[in-house]
Amino acid sequence: MSGISAHFVLRHAGFEMDAGFMAPVRGVTALFGPSGSGKTTILRCLTRLEHAAGQLRVHGELWQSETVFVPPHRRAVGYVFQEASLFPHLSVRENLLYGYRRIPAAERRVQLDQVVEWLGLTGLLERRDPNSLSGGERQRVAIARALLTSPRLLLMDEPLSALDAQGKQEILAYLEILHRALDIPLIYVTHAMEEVIRLADHLVYLQQGRVTEAGALLPMLSQPDSPLAKFEEAAVVIEVSVGALDEPYHLARLDFSGGALWVGAADLTLGRQLRARVQARDVSITLQPPQASSINNILPATVTSLAEAGPAQMNVQLLTGANVVLLARITRRSCDALGLMPGMVVYAQIKTVALAV
Amino acid sequence: MPPLAPDDWQALWLTLKLAGVTTLLLLCVATPLAWWLAYTRRWYAPVISALVALPLVLPPTVLGFYLLLLMGPQGALGALFQTLDLGRLSFTFTGLVLGSMLFSLPFAVQPIRNAFESMGRRPLEVAASLRAAPLDRFFSVAVPLARPGFLTAIILAFAHTVGEFGVVLMLGGNIPGETRVLSIAIYNHVEAMEYTAAHWLAGGMVLFAFVVLLVLYLLGSKFRVAR
Numbered sequence: 001m002s003g004i005s006a007h008f009v010l011r012h013a014g015f016e017m018d019a020g021f022m023a024p025v026r027g028v029t030a031l032f033g034p035s036g037s038g039k040t041t042i043l044r045c046l047t048r049l050e051h052a053a054g055q056l057r058v059h060g061e062l063w064q065s066e067t068v069f070v071p072p073h074r075r076a077v078g079y080v081f082q083e084a085s086l087f088p089h090l091s092v093r094e095n096l097l098y099g100y101r102r103i104p105a106a107e108r109r110v111q112l113d114q115v116v117e118w119l120g121l122t123g124l125l126e127r128r129d130p131n132s133l134s135g136g137e138r139q140r141v142a143i144a145r146a147l148l149t150s151p152r153l154l155l156m157d158e159p160l161s162a163l164d165a166q167g168k169q170e171i172l173a174y175l176e177i178l179h180r181a182l183d184i185p186l187i188y189v190t191h192a193m194e195e196v197i198r199l200a201d202h203l204v205y206l207q208q209g210r211v212t213e214a215g216a217l218l219p220m221l222s223q224p225d226s227p228l229a230k231f232e233e234a235a236v237v238i239e240v241s242v243g244a245l246d247e248p249y250h251l252a253r254l255d256f257s258g259g260a261l262w263v264g265a266a267d268l269t270l271g272r273q274l275r276a277r278v279q280a281r282d283v284s285i286t287l288q289p290p291q292a293s294s295i296n297n298i299l300p301a302t303v304t305s306l307a308e309a310g311p312a313q314m315n316v317q318l319l320t321g322a323n324v325v326l327l328a329r330i331t332r333r334s335c336d337a338l339g340l341m342p343g344m345v346v347y348a349q350i351k352t353v354a355l356a357v
Numbered sequence: 358m359p360p361l362a363p364d365d366w367q368a369l370w371l372t373l374k375l376a377g378v379t380t381l382l383l384l385c386v387a388t389p390l391a392w393w394l395a396y397t398r399r400w401y402a403p404v405i406s407a408l409v410a411l412p413l414v415l416p417p418t419v420l421g422f423y424l425l426l427l428m429g430p431q432g433a434l435g436a437l438f439q440t441l442d443l444g445r446l447s448f449t450f451t452g453l454v455l456g457s458m459l460f461s462l463p464f465a466v467q468p469i470r471n472a473f474e475s476m477g478r479r480p481l482e483v484a485a486s487l488r489a490a491p492l493d494r495f496f497s498v499a500v501p502l503a504r505p506g507f508l509t510a511i512i513l514a515f516a517h518t519v520g521e522f523g524v525v526l527m528l529g530g531n532i533p534g535e536t537r538v539l540s541i542a543i544y545n546h547v548e549a550m551e552y553t554a555a556h557w558l559a560g561g562m563v564l565f566a567f568v569v570l571l572v573l574y575l576l577g578s579k580f581r582v583a584r
Contacts (some may be wrong), residue, residue, distance in 0.1 A: 049486070079486035087480060088502070089502060099489075103488055104490040
């Protein structure tokens with residue numbers, strides 16, 4: 001069997017974990033959940049930096065069972081820690097080559113000049129003191145250092161959390177490049193919704209040491225009662241292509257099966273495939289088609305289900321076009337005032353659409 | 358040229374030899390001990406810590422007294438050495454080395470332990486995830502990162518052994534070329550009212566101690582700046 005299948009059981013003072021999940025061979029699996037839910041502990045168990053009972057199989061190889069324990073340094077795992085944790089006594093180049101030199105030459109599938117190109121490290125290679133790098137640069141070196149061990153599984157533990165907003169965007173862009181360039185499965189721990197939406201293909205949701213939900217990301221995003229939909233940043237992702245351009249107004253029409261959205265976009269080319277993100281709080285509902293509105297995107301839709309998103313808020317799942325699902329975050333009062341019920345035909349007004357390239 | 362007798366030069370050489378051998382052997386003992394103390398979570402670790410620190414507070418004569426009992430021909434260690442045909446321990450250079458190691462143990466263990474503790478586990482975990490085996494991690498990551506601790510330990514252990522008196526007197530006596538180190542030689546000179554010679558030796562040791570401490574503090578500030 002390929003991919004990763006893991007199950008860990010751990011009990012220490014004040015913390016109990018009993019979590020099992022699978023991750024596919026390709027793509028990014030996000031371990032997502034509130035802090036203290038055991039996300040980092042699972043990564044540490046995957047490398048055996050933390051000892052838990054259980055089973056772990058990676059690409060058909062048994063790494064842990066009741067009788068088998070492969071020690072950390074024999075596992076082909078790349079681990080990117082929350083803080084870059086570069087070795088301060090080694091230069092940038094020596095940091096990069098630390099792991100590379102320790103694997104057999106025949107297993108070196110990733111080369112130094114490749115990662116230097118992927119992660120834009122050309123100018124940093126000869127720096128003597130890693131502490132002189134910026135936070136984003138340090139994290140790029142740490143990612144490159146992990147990749148140079150030619151891992152069969154890549155783990156990242158909130159690699160953006162120690163960075164400022166600019167550093168976050170910089171690393172996110174590099175991670176998206178890697179996502180497309182590599183065929184190494186990545187397990188990515190985060191508690192930031194934006195990172196999940198931009199990077200993840202699969203999602204494992206953890207609560208108090210247990211997996212409460214797991215599966216492909218896009219269907220999970222559009223479930224009004226999923227834990228993801230309760231977040232302030234709850235959003236759905238729609239696969240679209242650029243169908244038309246309105247040059248004078250700098251707008252682009254994004255087509256999806258059975259509908260279209262207009263967005264302000266300067267540098268889109270016709271035919272390009274994209275992921276459009278529509279946040280639930282940017283979608284409002286009217287019963288009649290608005291006559292004169294500043295909102296560009298008004299789509300006819302059918303209410304398919306409703307769920308509470310908080311004491312005052314509701315999530316309304318809407319079906320529009322051919323099988324495209326939206327979520328609308330409205331107040332419970334509005335929901336009652338409009339008398340929304342599954343099956344009703346309404347109009348969804350979408351204020352903004354973000355593009356994830 | 359200071360007016361020193363050949364006996365005094367011999368005492369000086371013996372002191373340096375004792376301090377050198379002690380420091381070298383002590384590093385081999387203190388490093389694993391410091392490592393264990395820095396990372397263990399065993400309940401009895403504080404007991405071991407206290408035992409290691411004991412020589413700091415005990416009068417050297419107390420330490421020397423028990424060591425004499427232990428290393429004497431009737432003592433457990435002394436008897437063992439004689440059974441193994443390794444010679445006597447009391448009133449020999451070997452005995453002095455063993456005694457000095459115990460006497461200076463906290464000065465070697467503590468700085469190394471502090472260095473390991475302030476480094477934390479993270480660098481070692483990173484090294485493990487980069488495929489370094491345990492011993493490899495120790496030499497390629499732990500030792501270079503704990504270098505200031507090792508330097509401090511070496512300097513302190515060496516200097517502390519040079520300044521030792523009580524343990525030597527109890528354990529080794531006053532045998533020229535075998536156990537008569539500088540501090541004993543000074544004591545002899547004073548007893549014999551040879552104040553000039555005592556001055557040269559004592560003054561020399563004051564200077565030596567000062568230089569050692571100065572180097573230590575200079576190193577300290579250099580490492581702080583480097584961080």
